[in-house]
Amino acid sequence: MLFFSELLGRWPLQGVPVKLCASPVSWHQSPSSLLTIPMARKPLSPISHTTYTTQCCNEEYEIFQGTYSSLSFDHIYRGQGLAYTPGGPQPLITSYHNHSSAKLLQLIPPSGLALCMAEPDSNTQRRSGALAALRWQGFRSRSSAAPKEKPPIEMPLERTLPRPPAPVERRREMTEDEFWKWREEEPKYEDGIKWTSLRHNGPAFPPPYEQLPDNIKFYYNGEIVTLNAEAEEVASLYAKMLDHKLTRDETFRKNFFTDWKDTMSPEVKKVIASLDQCDFREMAEFGYFFLDGHKQRIGNYNISPPGLLVGRNSPNRGKLKKKILPEDVTINCSEKEVPEPPPGRRWGQVQHNPAVIWLASWKESPPEKLKYMMPHASSKLMGENDWKKYEVARSLKHHRAQIQEQYSKDWDSEDKSLRQRGVVLYLIDKFAFRVGNKTKDGMTTDTFGCCSLRVKHVTLHEDHKGETKKVEFNFMGKSSILYKKMVPVEEKVFRNLQQFKEEKGEKGEVDLFDQVNPQVLRTYLKSLMKGLTTKVFRTHIACITMEQQLKNLTHHHIKNKVLSFNEANRKVAELCNHQRTKTELHWSDLQDKTEASTDELSLLKKKLEQAMQGINTEELKSDVKRKDDELRKLDVKSRMEENKQLNLNSSNLYYIDPRIIVAWCIKWGVPVEEIYTKAQRDKFAWAIHMNNENFEF
DNA sequence: CTTTCCCATTCTGAGACCCAACG
DNA sequence: CCGTTGGGTCTCAGAATGGGAAA
Numbered sequence: 001m002l003f004f005s006e007l008l009g010r011w012p013l014q015g016v017p018v019k020l021c022a023s024p025v026s027w028h029q030s031p032s033s034l035l036t037i038p039m040a041r042k043p044l045s046p047i048s049h050t051t052y053t054t055q056c057c058n059e060e061y062e063i064f065q066g067t068y069s070s071l072s073f074d075h076i077y078r079g080q081g082l083a084y085t086p087g088g089p090q091p092l093i094t095s096y097h098n099h100s101s102a103k104l105l106q107l108i109p110p111s112g113l114a115l116c117m118a119e120p121d122s123n124t125q126r127r128s129g130a131l132a133a134l135r136w137q138g139f140r141s142r143s144s145a146a147p148k149e150k151p152p153i154e155m156p157l158e159r160t161l162p163r164p165p166a167p168v169e170r171r172r173e174m175t176e177d178e179f180w181k182w183r184e185e186e187p188k189y190e191d192g193i194k195w196t197s198l199r200h201n202g203p204a205f206p207p208p209y210e211q212l213p214d215n216i217k218f219y220y221n222g223e224i225v226t227l228n229a230e231a232e233e234v235a236s237l238y239a240k241m242l243d244h245k246l247t248r249d250e251t252f253r254k255n256f257f258t259d260w261k262d263t264m265s266p267e268v269k270k271v272i273a274s275l276d277q278c279d280f281r282e283m284a285e286f287g288y289f290f291l292d293g294h295k296q297r298i299g300n301y302n303i304s305p306p307g308l309l310v311g312r313n314s315p316n317r318g319k320l321k322k323k324i325l326p327e328d329v330t331i332n333c334s335e336k337e338v339p340e341p342p343p344g345r346r347w348g349q350v351q352h353n354p355a356v357i358w359l360a361s362w363k364e365s366p367p368e369k370l371k372y373m374m375p376h377a378s379s380k381l382m383g384e385n386d387w388k389k390y391e392v393a394r395s396l397k398h399h400r401a402q403i404q405e406q407y408s409k410d411w412d413s414e415d416k417s418l419r420q421r422g423v424v425l426y427l428i429d430k431f432a433f434r435v436g437n438k439t440k441d442g443m444t445t446d447t448f449g450c451c452s453l454r455v456k457h458v459t460l461h462e463d464h465k466g467e468t469k470k471v472e473f474n475f476m477g478k479s480s481i482l483y484k485k486m487v488p489v490e491e492k493v494f495r496n497l498q499q500f501k502e503e504k505g506e507k508g509e510v511d512l513f514d515q516v517n518p519q520v521l522r523t524y525l526k527s528l529m530k531g532l533t534t535k536v537f538r539t540h541i542a543c544i545t546m547e548q549q550l551k552n553l554t555h556h557h558i559k560n561k562v563l564s565f566n567e568a569n570r571k572v573a574e575l576c577n578h579q580r581t582k583t584e585l586h587w588s589d590l591q592d593k594t595e596a597s598t599d600e601l602s603l604l605k606k607k608l609e610q611a612m613q614g615i616n617t618e619e620l621k622s623d624v625k626r627k628d629d630e631l632r633k634l635d636v637k638s639r640m641e642e643n644k645q646l647n648l649n650s651s652n653l654y655y656i657d658p659r660i661i662v663a664w665c666i667k668w669g670v671p672v673e674e675i676y677t678k679a680q681r682d683k684f685a686w687a688i689h690m691n692n693e694n695f696e697f
Numbered sequence: 698c699t700t701t702c703c704c705a706t707t708c709t710g711a712g713a714c715c716c717a718a719c720g
Numbered sequence: 721c722c723g724t725t726g727g728g729t730c731t732c733a734g735a736a737t738g739g740g741a742a743a
Binding site: 703 | 729739
């Protein structure tokens with residue numbers, strides 16, 4: 001909870017993290033009825049006026065009549081937010097976002113400051129930052145309202161840069177007590193006077209437009225036309241949206257063209273008569289690259305802005321991610337086509353390496369790791385790699401039996417390192433574990449994979465729920481996702497694990513497989529099959545599983561094809577342990593409910609049994625039935641919730657050979673569009689193009 | 698109308714794996 | 721000679737974002 005007093009010190013509110021207080025009554029002076037300020041769903045046109053009248057403090061006030069809509073901070077800074085109050089129009093300071101509404105909890109005269117607080121539902125919190133505040137001056141009741149004369153408001157929209165220097169004095173924020181003290185002691189101003197001193201830094205402006213380099217041209221009717229600076233800026237805004245469907249919308253085009261024309265110099269205006277003849281394509285500068293002359297999308301062309309590192313459990317979280325300058329960037333391109341660095345800057349390095357597919361790289365910190373600008377998943381280069389990956393995974397089927405035979409033999413070896421290797425490989429082959437590279441101490445999160453498993457991560461159960469020989473895994477995997485599963489294993493694997501554990505005694509933090517590391521394993525796998533690595537197993541198993549699951553769907557079960565597809569997909573996600581970690585709020589509620597219902601049901605059943613001897617059991621029977629139904633419904637719901645914990649996206653994007661899906665789609669007459677989204681179809685264009693009905697993984 | 702749910706897409710962090718250099 | 725290390729490259733990972741529509 002951020003107190004009102006604190007708010008004042010932080011005006012305007014951009015970027016202020018605010019926690020919601022469950023009962024925001026702590027600063028209430030007097031009870032007041034809630035006032036909802038409705039939000040327009042779509043930005044209202046400037047001419048539309050709406051009047052909202054509502055009850056507050058048991059008196060009726062006219063609250064707004066104005067042109068507010070999806071007001072963001074951005075709008076506010078530009079002074080576009082206006083509230084028409086009884087005292088006349090006033091700038092509105094709020095963090096409204098469309099999709100959100102806020103409850104005005106209290107109006108605090110006479111300063112006219114009002115605080116609006118969003119309801120603590122997840123959406124408003126997420127979208128609007130939980131708190132909206134509104135400064136409303138000239139607050140008066142209707143009875144004493146000043147005549148509705150709207151004084152012209154002076155809102156200097158144009159300022160001369162540079163901005164005025166920030167005040168040097170650092171001011172401590174008031175405590176709540178201090179705030180109220182100040183409020184009591186503040187001088188009573190006469191009407192029309194609000195303050196004696198007022199200081200701030202003015203609005204923040206977006207960076208100025210940078211003109212396009214000379215080699216970027218705009219064409220009209222096939223001819224190069226040089227636009228004046230202002231027209232170019234506006235044109236580039238349109239160019240950015242070329243892929244947007246709105247650029248085929250008549251009104252959108254008409255409106256843009258009219259406004260664009262206003263920015264043209266007379267000479268340019270004379271030339272450009274129709275939008276249809278305009279070719280903006282080159283002006284959409286970023287986001288594309290040309291591979292042997294063919295236009296391809298770039299995956300990530302925005303360098304992430306400086307900020308604080310938000311890692312998943314990373315020891316570096318909170319550390320500064322420095323601003324990346326052109327001088328930090330290495331460009332990879334062909335020799336005669338070096339991109340123009342931003343004006344007045346230069347590239348750190350330019351190289352012409354055709355052996356790699358990245359377009360630019362820079363070192364991001366922390367941790368000191370290279371980042372790359374890469375082609376988009378839909379590009380030829382990425383598509384080829386994707387295809388190659390699946391071909392390798394596919395070829396594993398010719399070697400798998402032999403590999404399994406080999407590692408099974410290793411379980412009996414005299415050599416402990418061989419026995420360990422055999423067990424490790426078994427786990428990888430059976431449970432699709434990641435290899436588990438060494439993590440740098442202190443630099444990265446402690447997460448684990450097969451080779452790096454520690455003694456405490458593995459629990460052996462000789463006899464578990466009547467079944468014998470079960471192994472329980474419990475460790476943090478990639479991205480700190482918990483891997484917790486209980487699985488049956490081969491007798492010999494079990495004995496070996498038992499022995500490895502025993503050797504280490506009570507030391508849970510010790511590596512379970514001390515004789516194996518990813519490097520050794522890699523060399524070994526390489527000798528078994530060309531291109532074989534640990535992750536090939538993961539891909540292979542995922543594909544086989546998917547194919548099998550889809551095959552199991554008979555005509556009878558295939559009524560809802562998309563649903564059955566998801567079911568199969570889910571199996572793969574489960575195998576790969578792909579989860580979403582967001583805690584669903586109602587998840588625990590549901591469990592509680594189920595538990596309570598179960599208790600009630602058993603109680604009712606008991607009652608029924610006791611009453612059986614009597615005659616009047618009908619009522620009880622129906623009670624039992626009702627409760628039973630209720631429980632069944634809850635069960636279905638909870639299973640649905642459970643499924644929500646799985647993340648199907650990763651397996652779909654990275655593990656399941658799209659050719660399996662395409663073949664399945666053809667076989668059952670399911671349009672690919674029903675299975676893959678637009679972005680996925682782009683990524684898997686290579687597989688869709690192959691269109692092979694008989695594909696078998 | 699507001700609020701909540703749902704989903705596709707983007708974002709950027711975190712692994713795997715390769716290879717050359719090192720000890 | 722051979723195992724280890726660390727930088728470089730590409731793949732995989734869930735969260736954040738934001739549009740749209742159902743409730």
